[in-house]
Amino acid sequence: MSAADRPGHTVVVPSSIPMVALLGPRDEHLDLIEKAFSADVHVRGNQVTLRGEPAEVALVERLLDELVTIIRTGQGVTSETVERAIGILRTETTERPADVLSLNILSNRGRTIRPKTLNQKRYVESIDRHTVTFGIGPAGTGKTYLAMAKAVQALQSKNVNRIILTRPAVEAGERLGFLPGTLSEKIDPYLRPLYDALHDMLDPESIPKLLAANTIEVAPLAYMRGRAQPVDTPVATPEGFRPIGSLHVGDLVVGRNGLPTPVLGVYPQGRRQVFRVTTQDGASTLCCGEHLWTVRTPEDKRDGGQRTLPVRDMVGRLRRGHVRRYEVPLVEPVELVPQDVPVDPYELGLLLGEGCRTPSTTPSSSTADPELRNRSRHRGAVVVASPVTTALRDLGLAGTGPSTRFVPDVYQLNSARVRLHLLQGLLDRDGDPVAQGGRACRVQYTTTSPRLRDDVVWLVRSLGGVAHRSGADTVDIRLPAGQSPFRLARKRAVYDETGGGRPVRFIDSIEPAGEEETVCIQVAAEDSLYVTDDFLVTHNTLNDAFIILDEAQNTSPEQMKMFLTRLGFGSKMVVTGDVTQVDLPSGTRSGLRVVEDILTSIEDVSFNRLTSHDVVRHRLVGHIVAAYDDYEARRTSAAAGELAPDTQRRGPRSTRREER
Numbered sequence: 001m002s003a004a005d006r007p008g009h010t011v012v013v014p015s016s017i018p019m020v021a022l023l024g025p026r027d028e029h030l031d032l033i034e035k036a037f038s039a040d041v042h043v044r045g046n047q048v049t050l051r052g053e054p055a056e057v058a059l060v061e062r063l064l065d066e067l068v069t070i071i072r073t074g075q076g077v078t079s080e081t082v083e084r085a086i087g088i089l090r091t092e093t094t095e096r097p098a099d100v101l102s103l104n105i106l107s108n109r110g111r112t113i114r115p116k117t118l119n120q121k122r123y124v125e126s127i128d129r130h131t132v133t134f135g136i137g138p139a140g141t142g143k144t145y146l147a148m149a150k151a152v153q154a155l156q157s158k159n160v161n162r163i164i165l166t167r168p169a170v171e172a173g174e175r176l177g178f179l180p181g182t183l184s185e186k187i188d189p190y191l192r193p194l195y196d197a198l199h200d201m202l203d204p205e206s207i208p209k210l211l212a213a214n215t216i217e218v219a220p221l222a223y224m225r226g227r228a229q230p231v232d233t234p235v236a237t238p239e240g241f242r243p244i245g246s247l248h249v250g251d252l253v254v255g256r257n258g259l260p261t262p263v264l265g266v267y268p269q270g271r272r273q274v275f276r277v278t279t280q281d282g283a284s285t286l287c288c289g290e291h292l293w294t295v296r297t298p299e300d301k302r303d304g305g306q307r308t309l310p311v312r313d314m315v316g317r318l319r320r321g322h323v324r325r326y327e328v329p330l331v332e333p334v335e336l337v338p339q340d341v342p343v344d345p346y347e348l349g350l351l352l353g354e355g356c357r358t359p360s361t362t363p364s365s366s367t368a369d370p371e372l373r374n375r376s377r378h379r380g381a382v383v384v385a386s387p388v389t390t391a392l393r394d395l396g397l398a399g400t401g402p403s404t405r406f407v408p409d410v411y412q413l414n415s416a417r418v419r420l421h422l423l424q425g426l427l428d429r430d431g432d433p434v435a436q437g438g439r440a441c442r443v444q445y446t447t448t449s450p451r452l453r454d455d456v457v458w459l460v461r462s463l464g465g466v467a468h469r470s471g472a473d474t475v476d477i478r479l480p481a482g483q484s485p486f487r488l489a490r491k492r493a494v495y496d497e498t499g500g501g502r503p504v505r506f507i508d509s510i511e512p513a514g515e516e517e518t519v520c521i522q523v524a525a526e527d528s529l530y531v532t533d534d535f536l537v538t539h540n541t542l543n544d545a546f547i548i549l550d551e552a553q554n555t556s557p558e559q560m561k562m563f564l565t566r567l568g569f570g571s572k573m574v575v576t577g578d579v580t581q582v583d584l585p586s587g588t589r590s591g592l593r594v595v596e597d598i599l600t601s602i603e604d605v606s607f608n609r610l611t612s613h614d615v616v617r618h619r620l621v622g623h624i625v626a627a628y629d630d631y632e633a634r635r636t637s638a639a640a641g642e643l644a645p646d647t648q649r650r651g652p653r654s655t656r657r658e659e660r
Contacts, residue, residue, distance in 0.1 A: 008042075008049045008050065008051050009049070009050045009051070009057050009061070010047055010048070010049050010050075011047070011048045011049075011050065011061055011064055012046060012047055012048075013046040013047070013048060013064070013068065014046075014068065015046060017046075017068050017071055017072070018071075019043070019045075019046060021071050021076070021077060022064070022067055022068065022071065022077065023043065024077070024079065024082070028079055029067075029077065029079065029082045030043065032079060032082050032083060032086070033060060033063065033082070033086075036086045037052070037056045037059060037060050038052050038053055038056045039051060039052030039053070039056045039057050039060050040052060041060065048064060059089055059090075062089060063082075063085055063086060063089055063097075066085050066089075066096060066097040066098045067081075067082065067085065069096075069098035069102075070085075070097075070098050070101055070102055073098075073102045075101075075102055075112075080116070081101060084097070084100075084101060084116050084117060085097035085098075085101065087117065087118075087613060088100055088117070088118050091118060093118060095118060095121070099121075100115060100116075100117070100118055100120075100121040101114060101115075101116065102114065103115055103121055103124065105124065105146070105149045105150060105153055106149045106152055106153050106156075106201055108200070108201055108202065108203070111200075113145075113146070113149045113200075113201070115142070115146065116142070116614075116616045117610075117613065117614040117616070119137075119141075119608070119609070119610045119611065119613070119614045120141070120142055120146060120610065120614055120616075122608060123135050123143070123146060123608040123610065124146055124150065126606040126608050127146075127147065127150045127572065127574060128150075129606070130604050130605065130606040131567070131571070131572055131573065131604045131605070132564065132567070132572075132573045132574075132575070132599075132604065132605045132606070133147075133572075133573070133574045133575070133605075133606045133608065134552075134574075134575045134576075134592075134595070134596070134605075134606065134607045134608060135147065135574065135575070135576040135577075135608050135610065136576075136577060136578070136579060136592065136607065136608065136609050136610070137578060137609055137610030137611060137614060138578050138580065138610070138611070138612060138615065139578060139581070139615075140615040140616060141610035141611070141614040141615055141616065142610075142614065142616050143576035143577075143610060144193070144194070144197065144548065144550045144576050145197055145200075147548050147574040147576060148165070148194070148197040148198070148201060148548065149201060150546070150574070151163045151165075151546040151548060151574075152198075152201045152202060154546045154572070155215070155216075155546065160544050160545055160546045160570070160571065160572070161215070161305075161307075161543075161544040161545065162214065162215050162216065162217065162307075162308070162544070162545045162546075163215070163216045163217070163545065163546050163547075163548075164216075164217045164219075164545050164546070164547040164548070165194045165216070165217070165218045165219075165547075165548050165550070166218075166219055166220065166221050166547070166548070166549055166550070166563075167194070167220060167221060167549070167550045167551045167554075168220070168221040168549070168551060168552065168554045168555045168559060193550070194218050194548075194550065195218065198216070198218075213299070213307065214307055214308070214309050214313055215307070221549070221555065221559060221563065227288070227290050227291045227292050227310070227520050227566075228267075228269040228272060228287065228288050228290075228291060228518035228519055228520035229244050229274075229285070229286060229287045229288070229291065229518060229519065229520070229532065229538075230244075230245075230274055230286050230287075230516035230517065230518055231243060231244060231245025231516070231517050231518065231519050232244075232245060233245075233285060233286055233287075233532055233533060234532065234533050235247065235253050235254075235521075235530060235531065235532050236253060236254035236331075236334060236530070236531035236532070236535065237251070237252055237253050237254060237260075238252055238254065238260045238335070238336055238337050239336070239337055239413065240336065240413045244519055244521060244532075245517075245519050247263050247266055247521060248263065248266060249263055249264065249265060249266060250262055250263065251263045253521070253523060253530050253531070254331070254334055254530065254531040255523065255525035255527070255529055255530055255531070256329060256331055256332065256525065256527060256529040256530075256531070256537050257332050257525075258331055258332040258333050258334040258335050258416070258464070259335055260335075261523050261524050261525040261530070262523070262524045263521050263522070263523055263524075264522045264523060264524050264565075265521065265522035265565050266519060266520075266521050267519065267520050267521070267522075267562060267565070268517075268518075268519050269288070269518040269519055269520055270517065270518065271515050271516065271517055271518070272288045272515065272516065272518045273288065273289060273512065273514070273515055274286045274287060274288050274512075274513050274514065274515065274516045274518065275287060275288070275289060275311055275315075275510050275511060275512055275513055276509075276510070276511050276512075276513040277293070277311065277507060277509075277510050277536075278507070278508050278509045278510075278511075279328065279505045279506060279507055279508055279534075279536065280324065280468075280505065280506050280508040281466045281467065281468040281505060282468060282469060282534075283461070283505065283533065283534030283535070283536050284533060284534065284536075285532045285533035285534065285536050285538070286513055286516065286533075287311060287538065288311070288518055289310065289311050289312040289315075290310045290311070290312065291310065291311050291520075291538065292308050292309070292310055292538070292539050293308070293309055293310075293311065293314070293326070293328060293507070293538055293539070294306055294307070294308050294328070294329060294527070294529060294537070294538075294539055295307060295308075295309055295314075295326040295327060295328055295507070296326075296327045296329075297325055297326060297327075298320060298323070298325065306329075308539070308543070309326075311510060314326055314507065314510060315510050318507055318508070318509065318510065324506035324507065324508065325506075325507075326506060326507040327504055327505065327506050328505050328506070328507060328536065328537060328538075329505075329529070329537045330464050330465075330466070330480070330503060330504075330505060330535075330537065331461075331462075331464055331531050331535050331537050332464050332480075333416040333420075333462070333463045333464050333480075333483070334416065334462045334463075334464075334531070334535070335415060335416055336413050336414055336415060336416075336462075337413075337414075337415075338414060338415040338418070339410050339413070339414050339415075339418075341410055341411060341414065341418060342391035342394065342395070343388060343391050343392070343395075344421075345411055345414075345418045345419075345421040345422040345425065346421040346422065346424055346425040346487065347425060348411065348422060348425060349421070349422045349423065349424060349425015349426040349427075349428070349429065350425045350426075350428065350429050351388075351392070351397075351425075352397075352405050352407070352425070352426060352429070352452065353426070353429030353430050395408040395410070396408065402447075402448045402449060403448050403449050403450075404449060404451070405447070405449040405451070405452040406449065406451040406452050406455055407422065407452065407455035407456075407458075407459065412455060412458065412459065416462075416463060419459050419462060419463060420463055420483060422459065423456070423459045423460065423463070423485065424484070424485065424486060424487050425487075426445065426456060426459075427443065427445060427477075427485045427486055427491075428486055428487055428488040428491065430445060430446055430447055431443055431444065431445040431446075431477070431485065431486070431491070432444050432446075432491065433485075433486070433491050433494040433495040435494060435497070435498065436498075438498065439498065439501070440478075440498050440499055440500055440501025440502075441494065441495050441497070441498045441499065441500055441501070442476055442477070442478070442500075442501075443476070443477040443478070443479070443485050443495070443500065444470075444474055444475070444476055444477070445474070445475045445477060446473050446474050446475075447473060448473055450472075453469065453473065453475055456475055456477075457469065457475055460475075460477050460479065461534060461535040462535055463479060463480070463483055464479070464480045464483070464503070465477060465478055465479040465480060465483065465503050466478045466503040466504065466505060478500055478501055478502075478503035479500055479503065480502075480503055481499075481500075481502075484496075485500070505536075522565055522566075523539075526543075526569050527539065527543060527569070528543050528568050528569070543568035543569050543570055543571060544568070544569070544570040544571060545568065545570075545571045545572075546571070546572050546574075547566070547567075547571060547572070547573045547574070548573075548574045548575075548576070549563055549573070549574070549575045549576070550576050550577070551576070551577055552575045552576060552577035552591065552592045553577035553578055553579050553581060553582045553583075553584075553590050553592045553593070554577075554582065554583050554584055554590070555590070555591035555592065556584065556588055556589065556590075556591050557589055557591045557594050557595070558591070559591055560575075560591025560592065560594075560595050561591070563575075564595075575592070575595075577592045579592055579593050580628075580632075611629075612626035612629060613626075
């Protein structure tokens with residue numbers, strides 16, 4: 001029985017739906033429906049009569065219902081919408097085309113970005129549900145574009161603080177050094193598709209501001225790789241400082257909160273150009289140009305925020321007029337492993353002043369301060385592990401003079417309480433509060449011993465303060481709130497009258513420092529910060545960021561691992577690529593091809609595949625991609641058919657020929 005001879009089934013379109021919107025101009029949508037289904041469709045008024053195979057009639061009825069639903073959302077129906085809806089219905093899925101085609105991701109300047117296929121919807125939903133999402137498929141399937149839309153959406157809704165977009169194209173092809181122009185001119189052609197997508201999704205005038213503030217970072221994958229420090233750079237641990245190159249996964253380092261945090265990863269980076277980053281208080285450390293620093297700028301202070309910048313983005317921009325631009329966070333009092341000490345730390349601080357330290361006599365104080373003189377007479381009441389003279393001899397202090405005094409390691413590498421009490425003794429003896437006419441009180445410490453001066457600087461910085469050498473013998477000190485520098489009533493009264501002010505550190509200079517063998521570490525601290533030279537707080541992973549790796553088929557397995565291990569807390573990663581278009585040098589495996597075998601069982605990692613049916617460029621592109629897929633499938637099948645009998649006939653000899 002022909003379709004025309006079958007009983008008709010009538011569908012009544014609601015009167016609120018304009019038939020021209022449903023059927024299209026000059027019945028274009030109606031023509032598409034009749035070509036796609038084995039059914040006759042007749043329209044009279046708002047009634048649509050369907051004749052044909054029951055299954056086909058049912059699909060057409062579902063299609064009309066879906067198109068009506070889409071029109072009711074206020075979204076226009078185009079020929080492409082009809083084709084996409086038909087394709088979804090043909091997949092025999094339970095998901096409704098209206099749900100797929102009406103899922104709004106982002107709107108800008110009257111344009112709304114939505115998924116256009118079922119696989120695209122599943123890809124977008126996977127990004128919402130998972131921390132790491134892979135989108136694998138041919139060109140034109142919207143992998144990167146949809147990921148970009150989700151990134152902008154996350155930024156606008158304040159789910160992340162920054163967007164990082166990267167591609168490995170530079171590593172896969174030409175070397176930057178042989179290309180003409182500035183660095184920006186060299187890398188821009190590789191990154192142009194990412195810039196173009198940004199201009200579709202954001203107001204053009206806002207993009208330069210977001211790029212300048214590093215809220216959006218667009219960079220080659222090489223710049224993601226080397227956030228590193230030289231292997232001999234000291235890093236704070238609960239037992240003291242260790243070279244970063246000696247650390248292993250599981251070792252403990254000190255985080256910004258002063259507490260231990262485990263090392264999650266150690267990644268050698270080879271020889272790289274390094275820079276010396278120096279703060280205004282004289283602290284400094286070495287790191288590469290891509291190493292990250294969490295900073296606050298004058299713009300951030302207005303809203304209480306902060307930003308994370310690589311060294312290369314701060315070079316040449318350290319001052320705004322005469323004001324330093326980048327303030328770095330200070331460590332909270334560092335908790336080192338507690339140790340027993342032979343002399344009370346405050347008493348030792350007093351003894352390190354002008355007291356007598358001969359090997360054979362009991363130490364005494366020559367101070368004129370009545371409170372300290374009275375304390376000296378009662379020092380015998382202090383509980384000590386052994387006679388003071390013997391203890392000083394064991395500590396190496398007996399017989400030291402004004403220019404050779406120092407803080408023994410057992411006191412320096414001790415709990416924050418021990419270090420603070422020792423510092424209070426030193427400052428009560430040789431320190432002074434310096435009132436500044438209504439401003440916060442400064443503290444100055446004076447000594448003729450260079451080693452003791454440096455030890456005092458170390459103590460202050462380890463307690464979260466700032467110490468600046470203002471002369472050969474003098475140190476200016478600021479301690480954080482809650483850390484009183486004095487016990488002596490006279491000095492404490494002067495200090496407490498105005499308080500000590502907030503200690504701050506600003507980056508003062510960034511200078512090239514040659515090349516070094518480097519390594520980077522990843523730590524488990526929630527803010528990814530760890531403590532390096534001079535108790536500087538730095539970090540190396542990407543928190544609260546939406547990170548997209550595009551063209552991932554051109555990464556090596558090592559690069560893929562490096563990228564994925566940059567993941568920080570509160571971040572999302574989307575990796576996109578087409579495994580049929582690998583441009584890596586011959587013999588180099590694609591990281592995208594092997595990563596699924598490695599991570600497929602890891603929870604919160606999702607792999608999504610798109611096909612030629614998901615191509616959303618010119619409709620001919622989808623047909624081209626499908627034709628190539630069919631061609632490759634035929635070649636593979638033919639090769640397998642030819643090889644099988646040949647292998648059986650020649651056995652191992654054929655295998656040896658293939659190996660040659």
